Amino acid sequence: MKALKDRIVKDGNIREGNVLKVDSFLNHQIDVNLLDEIGKEFKRRFEGEKINKILTIEASGIAIACIAARHFNVPVVFAKKSKTKNIAGDVYTSKVESFTHGRVYDIMVSKEFLNPEDHVLILDDFLANGQALLGLSQIVKDSGATVVGAGIVIEKGFQDGGKLLRESGLRVESLAIVDSMSVEEGVVFR
Numbered sequence: 428m429k430a431l432k433d434r435i436v437k438d439g440n441i442r443e444g445n446v447l448k449v450d451s452f453l454n455h456q457i458d459v460n461l462l463d464e465i466g467k468e469f470k471r472r473f474e475g476e477k478i479n480k481i482l483t484i485e486a487s488g489i490a491i492a493c494i495a496a497r498h499f500n501v502p503v504v505f506a507k508k509s510k511t512k513n514i515a516g517d518v519y520t521s522k523v524e525s526f527t528h529g530r531v532y533d534i535m536v537s538k539e540f541l542n543p544e545d546h547v548l549i550l551d552d553f554l555a556n557g558q559a560l561l562g563l564s565q566i567v568k569d570s571g572a573t574v575v576g577a578g579i580v581i582e583k584g585f586q587d588g589g590k591l592l593r594e595s596g597l598r599v600e601s602l603a604i605v606d607s608m609s610v611e612e613g614v615v616f617r
């Protein structure tokens with residue numbers, strides 16, 4: 428997606444540890460017009476698929492999922508990151524190792540909001556090692572619902588997540604795939 432790639436080049440900042448900061452339009456301040464274009468592009472890519480729910484993970488996924496959901500006309504469910512071991516109530520849970528924070532979270536979704544009849548599109552901001560997508564896919568599978576695929580705004584193609592997930596049979600659509608990035612050479616897209 429050209430507008431997204433242009434924006435990454437213009438406003439993205441490359442940080443130590445293979446982290447791409449896009450706080451000025453995606454992760455802190457949000458450019459809702461760009462998100463609307465992103466939502467439209469996800470809709471175009473998954474056109475013809477039966478999707479009745481979008482699943483994402485707090486916090487950065489929520490805005491992306493909500494604007495995309497307007498194009499799909501479906502509700503959004505977001506997985507909560509639990510900081511306690513005592514997860515209350517009737518929930519599906521999974522463990523996710525955070526790439527940016529280097530710690531393991533339990534993520535959870537209430538059983539009320541995922542059912543075996545659901546056809547779920549998973550959306551997230553970044554794909555790095557694939558832990559977040561794996562955790563979300565596991566939750567959908569545990570609920571008996573169907574994972575239709577995953578839509579990612581920025582995939583870091585030099586990390587293993589995309590390969591791992593595609594090889595496992597998951598359809599992953601990434602709007603910008605970064606093949607390499609460095610302060611000297613900037614961001615190189617696939």
Ligand code: 5GP
Binds near residue numbers: 454525552553555588
């Ligand atoms: P994964 O689970 O695929 O290793 O990492 C994906 C998650 O980590 C995303 O939900 C995202 O929040 C965060 N993340 C991974 N890499 C980056 C990055 O380069 N920049 C930012 N801003 N977030 C990232």
